[in-house]
Structures are given as structure tokens and as C-alpha cells.
Amino acid sequence: MTTLVTGIGELTTCDEQWAASGAAPDEARLGTLRDAALVIDSSSGADGGSGIRPTGESAMSTIVWIGRREDAPAADHRIDLGGRAVIPGFVDSHTHLAFAGDRADEFAARMSGTAYDGGGIARTVAATRAATDDDLRALLAARMRELRAQGTTTVEIKSGYGLSIDDEVRLIRLAREVTPHVTYLGAHVVPPEFAADRAAYVDLVTGPMLAAVMALPEASWPAYVDVFCEPHSPHAFTADEARTILTAGRDAGLTPRVHGNQLGHGPGVQLACDVGAASVDHCTYLTDADVDALAATGTIATLLPGVEFSTRSPYPDGRRLLDAGVRVALASDCNPGTCASSSMPLMIALAVREMRLTPAEALYAATVTSGASIGVDARVRVGAAAQLAVLDAPSQLHLAYRPGVPIARALDLALAGGGLPR
Ligand code: NIG
Ligand code: FE
Numbered sequence: 080m081t082t083l084v085t086g087i088g089e090l091t092t093c094d095e096q097w098a099a100s101g102a103a104p105d106e107a108r109l110g111t112l113r114d115a116a117l118v119i120d121s122s123s124g125a126d127g128g129s130g131i132r133p134t135g136e137s138a139m140s141t142i143v144w145i146g147r148r149e150d151a152p153a154a155d156h157r158i159d160l161g162g163r164a165v166i167p168g169f170v171d172s173h174t175h176l177a178f179a180g181d182r183a184d185e186f187a188a189r190m191s192g193t194a195y196d197g198g199g200i201a202r203t204v205a206a207t208r209a210a211t212d213d214d215l216r217a218l219l220a221a222r223m224r225e226l227r228a229q230g231t232t233t234v235e236i237k238s239g240y241g242l243s244i245d246d247e248v249r250l251i252r253l254a255r256e257v258t259p260h261v262t263y264l265g266a267h268v269v270p271p272e273f274a275a276d277r278a279a280y281v282d283l284v285t286g287p288m289l290a291a292v293m294a295l296p297e298a299s300w301p302a303y304v305d306v307f308c309e310p311h312s313p314h315a316f317t318a319d320e321a322r323t324i325l326t327a328g329r330d331a332g333l334t335p336r337v338h339g340n341q342l343g344h345g346p347g348v349q350l351a352c353d354v355g356a357a358s359v360d361h362c363t364y365l366t367d368a369d370v371d372a373l374a375a376t377g378t379i380a381t382l383l384p385g386v387e388f389s390t391r392s393p394y395p396d397g398r399r400l401l402d403a404g405v406r407v408a409l410a411s412d413c414n415p416g417t418c419a420s421s422s423m424p425l426m427i428a429l430a431v432r433e434m435r436l437t438p439a440e441a442l443y444a445a446t447v448t449s450g451a452s453i454g455v456d457a458r459v460r461v462g463a464a465a466q467l468a469v470l471d472a473p474s475q476l477h478l479a480y481r482p483g484v485p486i487a488r489a490l491d492l493a494l495a496g497g498g499l500p501r
Contacts, residue, residue, distance in 0.1 A: 080121045081143065082492055083154035088162035088473045090115035092145065092459040093447045105439040108447075109475070110458075116151035117165070118144035119465045121492060129259055129455060130168065130233045130466045131223050131489075140465040140492060158492070164474050166442065167457045168232025168466040168489055169423035170449040172260070173360050173381055175414035176222045177250040178240045179214060180206025182415045186389060195390045196342070197312040199416045200240070200268045207240040212253060219257050222413075222421065229422050230468035230487030235410075235453050237305055239264030244283070244291045251292055255299045260453045262303035262336060263292055266324045268314035281320050285327035293331050302454070303336050303357065304328025308350060311342035318346035325354045336452075340364045341386070352376040358408060358452040363387060363395050373405040379452040381408040382444070384429035385418035397434030397444075408449040409441060428482035438479045465490070 090097075090112040097110035121140040130139060144152060185199045207215070219236075226234055236258055238250035247265045254261045265284040273280035292301065307314075308321035315338075316324065325335040335354045339347015341361035348369040351359035359373070360381040373380050380400055387394045400407050409430055413421040423445050430441040450457035459467065467490040470477060477486055 080156065081154040082119045082121065082156040082158060083116060083151055084119060084158050084160060084165070084490070085116040085148055085151060086159035086161050086163070087115040087117065087148070087165045088160075089113055089164040089475065090117070090145070090459065091164070091166040091442065091475050093167055093443060094458045094460055105437045105443070108443055109439050112145070112147070114148045115165075116146060116148045117142055118152060118154050119492060130464060131227055131231070131258065142459065142461055142463050142465050145459065145461055160469060162473060164470040164472055164477070165490065166230075166468050166470065166475050167446040167459050168468045169230050169445050169487075170233040170453065170455055170457050171226065171231045171411050171413070171421070171423055172235045172358070172408055172449040172452045173383060173410035173412050174234055174236055174421070175239060175264075175412070176219060176234070176236045177215060177238060177254045178203050178207050178415055179210035179218060180415060183419070185416065186419070189390060195417060197268055197307065197309065197314040200314065201271050203240045203415050204242050204270060207250070208243070208246050212249065215250075215253050216256070219253060223257050225421055227489040227491070229424065229485070230489055231421070231423050232466035232468065232489050233260070233450065233453075233455055233457070234258050235260040235262060237262040237264040238301070239267030239305075242267065242270040244288045247288055248291050248295060251301050252295060252299045255301070259302070260455070261301040262305045263289070263301040263328060263333060264305045264307075265289070265292075266306040266316055266321070268307060268312075269316075277320070281316075281323055284324055289327055289331055301333060304331075304333040305336040305338060307338040308345070308347040309338065309342055310345050318350055321347070321350055322354065325350070325356070329354065336360065340369065348372060352378045360410070360412070361386065362400075363392055365395060370400060370403045370405060373400065374403045377406060379406045379408050379448060381410050381449070381452060382430060382434060383410055383412040383418065384426050384434060385420045386412050387433070388429055389418045389420070394429070394433040397430055397436045401436065401440060406448055406451070407436070407440070407444050408452050409444040410449055424478045424487050425482065428479045431479040438476050441479065442475050465492070
């Protein structure tokens with residue numbers, strides 16, 4: 080079954096073949112097409128389910144035609160978007176959505192001056208361990224709906240609130256039920272029961288816990304290993320511990336990622352560049368040498384502006400990174416401690432307002448570069464999965480221009496009219 084999606088006032092493809100001649104570089108990269116149309120084939124599954132599945136659909140649909148509205152071919156069905164903008168669905172490449180419980184009280188305390196140090200993670204570990212598989216499945220399913228309702232079509236999920244062999248294995252298995260982009264974060268923090276013997280916990284994470292994760296059936300394997308490398312937190316890992324953990328994960332076939340330079344200057348960025356990490360995330364405090372290492376290695380710097388917002392921390396200067404030639408991604412880090420928002424439009428608005436990205440750069444970072452950090456091509460192209468978001472707005476500019484207004488949602492062909500408000 081094919082559907083002609085027409086009435087697209089502005090189509091952002093992120094494919095430069097559609098760039099208008101003379102466009103500024105950031106605009107050219109968006110590959111913008113005006114008065115556009117798309118044809119989507121829902122009988123074929125393009126990517127074997129790399130994105131978040133729309134409700135009621137068993138496979139992803141494929142884009143089979145892109146062009147100007149007046150050139151559009153016929154199709155079995157037709158949806159008219161009435162001049163709305165269409166963009167690649169957001170790729171949220173850094174989340175911790177496999178958890179139970181809530182820590183709103185910590186947020187309130189921070190707003191009156193308490194600093195974040197990672198200690199609250201233990202509370203979420205306790206709540207998550209106490210939850211049943213079905214509790215966690217229901218929470219994950221609700222969160223997947225929440226993401227799509229805000230335009231996110233692809234998500235990475237980390238473990239890290241289990242911190243025992245059985246609980247880490249369980250979180251990875253459950254996360255893998257909702258996304259193929261899963262990260263082993265057994266080294267989120269040293270759990271309280273190992274506080275007196277950190278080395279024993281590193282041995283567990285790199286030994287029996289990693290082995291148990293990789294003993295899961297292949298369909299449940301994670302793709303990445305991550306570590307919270309942060310000398311400014313008594314709960315997180317030092318550079319040496321983090322290197323041991325990433326190396327063990329890499330030896331088991333996992334690609335490293337790093338939580339680095341969140342609470343102060345530190346070794347995380349250099350370590351990530353050294354071990355060939357796909358990304359180093361947070362990057363709140365960077366030296367010139369850190370920026371140079373990122374530019375030289377091509378390791379993606381994933382900025383998480385919701386964390387600076389929710390922990391009242393200074394925002395890193397995204398402009399400085401882009402001007403130095405660093406690849407910059409945006410993600411939510413959605414988690415109960417440092418950022419409880421899953422809104423990629425909010426991350427874009429913050430990156431534009433507080434990190435000095437242009438709206439075009441922020442959208443690219445939240446789609447293509449975020450996708451690149453998890454091996455996903457988010458561009459809107461013929462043959463690609465139809466992972467699209469539609470905006471109740473004439474232009475992608477409205478993402479940053481109308482912060483807090485729910486204008487973005489995943490395009491859902493199974494719903495009448497694509498799930499748009501009437
Ligand atoms: O990415 N920094 C470490 N981990 C998370 C926070 C987890 C939590 O506080 O529950 C982060 O910010
Ligand atoms: Fe995180």
C-alpha cells in the first residue's frame with residue numbers, strides 16, 4: 080500500500096542534493112524542499128525496525144518518492160498536511176529510559192542550591208530492582224509513546240539502574256524489546272554495596288556481568304558500552320577505571336561511548352577520543368585540548384542541554400565546537416536524575432538559545448549527527464525508512480521559535496490523517 084503525503088510546505092531532508100543554490104552552509108545541509116510531496120510504501124519494512132515502531136504497525140514503511148508537489152505520482156491513499164513542515168524524525172541517541180521511580184524531590188532541592196553529584200542514582204537503582212519485568216515493560220511502552228508524540232522516531236537506551244548481574248541483564252533485555260540501540264552501562268556508578276571495594280565492582284562489570292550480558296541471545300545484545308567517567312563524583316569512575324571498562328567492552332565487541340566532563344574539567348573527553356568512542360556525552364566543561372582532540376578524531380560530542388537546564392549548570396559553548404570542526408549531536412539524556420524531559424524540541428531550543436547553534440545546526444545535530452553516533456542514517460531519502468516528524472508550523476524554525484509548544488509529532492500513517500489534529 081502506498082500513501083502520497085502532500086501539502087508539505089517545507090520538507091527538511093538533511094540531504095544536500097536538495098540544497099538551494101547560494102544557501103548558507105548550515106541551511107544547505109538541511110536540503111530544504113518547498114511545496115513538497117513524498118510517497119511512502121507501507122508494505123515493505125525498510126530497516127528491520129531500527130526506529131520506534133508506530134502504534135499498530137508491524138514494520139517500518141519506506142520512502143519511495145520525494146519531490147515537488149506538482150510532480151507527485153499517484154498512490155493508493157493520500158494525506159494532505161495543509162502546508163505543515165516535515166523533518167527527519169528526531170534521533171535521541173542518549174537516554175536512560177529503563178527505570179522505575181521518580182526523583183522530583185532532588186530537582187526541587189537543586190533549584191534551591193543543592194549540587195548534583197550522582198548520589199541519587201542509587202535511589203533509582205533501588206526502585207528499578209524492586210519493579211517487575213512487566214512494570215518496566217509498561218513504563219518503557221509509555222515512554223516510547225511519549226517520544227513519538229514529540230517527534231522522536233529513533234532512540235538509544237542505556238542500562239545502568241540495575242548494577243547487579245541479573246538486573247543489568249534484565250534491563251538490557253527489556254530495552255532491546257523496544258529499540259535495537261542499547262548500551263551496557265553497568266558502570267553507571269559504584270553501587271552502595273561495593274562502596275568499600277571499588278576494584279571488586281570494576282572486576283564484576285568487566286568480568287561476570289559483561290559475560291552474562293553477552294550470553295543473552297544475539298537479538299538481545301547491546302551495541303555499546305558506556306561509563307560515567309567523572310572524578311568530581313565520588314560515585315562515578317576514574318580515568319583508569321573507565322579505560323579498563325571500555326576496553327573490556329570493546330574486546331567483547333561493543334563500541335565505547337563515554338559520559339564525560341559533566342561536573343567539571345576531566346579526563347572523559349580525551350579517554351573517549353583515545354579508545355575510539357562513537358561519542359562523548361555531556362561535554363559541559365572543555366579545555367582547548369579537549370576541543371582539539373574531538374576535532375582531530377571525529378568522536379562526536381553529544382550535548383545534553385536538558386541536563387544543564389535541570390541541574391542549573393553552565394551550558395557548554397556549542398558554537399566553539401562547531402567552529403573548531405567538531406561533530407556535534409544533541410540528545411535528551413532523559414533520566415530521573417539530571418533531566419526528566421524527553422523533548423527533543425526543547426533540546427533544540429536550548430541549544431539555539433544557550434549554546435549558540437543556529438536553528439539549522441541544532442536540527443541537524445538532533446537528527447543526522449545524533450543518528451551517526453548510533454549508526455543510523457536519519458536523512459530523508461528514497462529507500463530509507465519513513466521516520467518522519469511533522470510540525471504544526473510552516474517551518475523547522477518554529478522548533479526553537481516556539482519553545483514549549485507541542486508542535487512536533489511522529490508522522491503516523493496508521494492513524495487517520497497521519498495522526499494530525501483535525
Ligand atoms: O547522564 N551522569 C550520569 N548519569 C546520568 C544521570 C543519572 C541519574 O542521576 O539518575 C546523566 O546525567
Ligand atoms: Fe546519561
